[in-house]
Amino acid sequence: MKSVPTDPDTSKPTAAEFFAGIGLVRLGLEQAGISVVWSNDIEPAKEEMYLGHFGKGEGHVFRPGDVGEVKGSDMPPRLDLAWASFPCTDLSLAGWRRGLSGSESSTFWGFTNVLREMGKDARPPVVALENVVGFATSHGGEDLATAIRELNDLGYSADVLTLDARRFVPQSRPRLFVVGALNPPADEPVPNSELRPDWLLAPFGDPSLKTHRAKLPAPPPPLTSGLSDLVEQVGPDGWWEDKRREAFIASLSPMQAERLEKLKAQKSLTYRTAYRRTRKGKPTWEIRPDDISGCLRTARGGSSKQAVVEVGEGAVRVRWMTPLEYARLMGAGDYTLNNLRSNQALFGFGDAVCVPVVSWLAEHYLVPLLLGKLQTRTAPELAVVNG
Incomplete structure (x- = not known):
């Protein structure tokens, strides 16, 4: 495993983010002390948002276009982490389930x-994949196993969480x-x-796969409320007209x-989100029972967009969720939203990774792994992994 330089100018681990979208992974990694030096995405609308927020700063390269056209020689001379949030379309339960093909x-x-093209000596010591x-x-778990085998073939042991x-x-x-880690940490004794x-x-019980389970702290407990605190206050014109x-x-x-x-009979206002679904061939709205948003999605149609319902004090108002609310719910409330089309912003955030999730994973796993601060495997364990 390559060591991370300690020179003051290059003391931070460096990362490349593939399928970077609007850069929320970068925000999370940088909060944890990782410097993102190279990014790639194929969507011009997302590139516009990315550069609109981060600018074209020195020390960072944004490479637009198809990842299939990127070569190993295009990578920075020193790279500690490669992150890939590759498209979920063919893996999602809501999609066609075509898988990695x-x-x-x-x-x-x-x-x-x-x-692979980077070669054994230049390959980053850690990779991270994110998906639904x-x-x-x-495909019965075979797609995940196939991805792990590919990482194994490149020298990485894989953890899944x-x-x-x-x-x-x-x-x-x-x-x-x-x-994925070229130098994997020791397994936790009991799976968290x-x-x-x-x-x-399943991957950990497959003897054909090289895996590890790093010992990590328990994440924070799930929230049971908080949406109402993030709702943007909009004027009367922002709400749907009576007929709608x-x-x-x-x-x-x-x-x-x-x-x-x-909820309408309550003496105070509360907020809920709602999705439009098709039930028995008819469009219908469904309101969440709690003060939590449903999963934000790409705004490619009315069924994928969430509405905000304000209810209480004998009244009901409804409107579409705003770009600022999307940003807040993705942990990126200060993201630059000026001069953006509404659907462009909703698409960018709905297809992104939540900032504090990335930050937590980087702080408790990726950075300690890169710095050699996680407990390492014993010689017999390494022998098993390296097969």
Whole structure:
């Protein structure tokens, strides 16, 4: 494993972020003391947001375009971490489940090809993959196993864990992470069920895979409220007109309508989010029962956008969620939103990684791993891993 330089000018670990989107991974890594020096994304609208927030600073390269066109020789001369939040479209439970052979999620191979071209001596000591939890069950778990085998072939042992953004912000957003290490840490004695629940243990029991389970602290408990504190105060014109609001209420199921009436009778205002779904061929709205947002998604259609419901004191108001609310729910409330189209901002945030999730993972796992501060394997353990 390469050591991290201690020279004052280069003391921070360096990272490249593939599929960088609007740069929320960069925000999280930098909060934990990792310097992001290289980024790549194919979407011009996301590049516009990325550069609009971070600018074209010295010491950082943004490489636009298809990851399949990136070469190992394009990488910085020193790279400690490679992060890849490759597209989830073919792995999501809401998608076609084509897996790693799908047209979008197959870009994973473009990422690993860059690592392969870098060569054994220049390859970063740590890699991190991020995706939806459906990655664990796609094709009966074979897609995740295939990704781990690919990392193994590049010399990495792999750890697999899950974190929900709800542990940091009032948004339900579970995600899966794979951490690859050329010099893996020692296994924790007992699997941490909060980070590695039963449905995620299959890779660790597969003798054909090189895996490890780093001992990590328990993450914060899931939040049970907080959405109302993040709601943006907008003027009367920002809310739907009466006809549209009534159509919203009329679409509710009896259970949903009863829920709304109880909230309406309260003496104080409260906020809920709602999704539009199709039930028995008809569009209907469903309101969450708690003060937590549903998972933010890319705004490619009305069904993927969340509405905000203000209810109480005998009244109901409804509107679409705003870009600022998306930013706040992703832990990036100070993100630059000037001169952005609303759908551009919603698309960028809905397709991103929650900032404090990245920061927690980097602070407690990636940085200690890079600095050699995690307990290392014994010689017999290394012999098993290196097969």
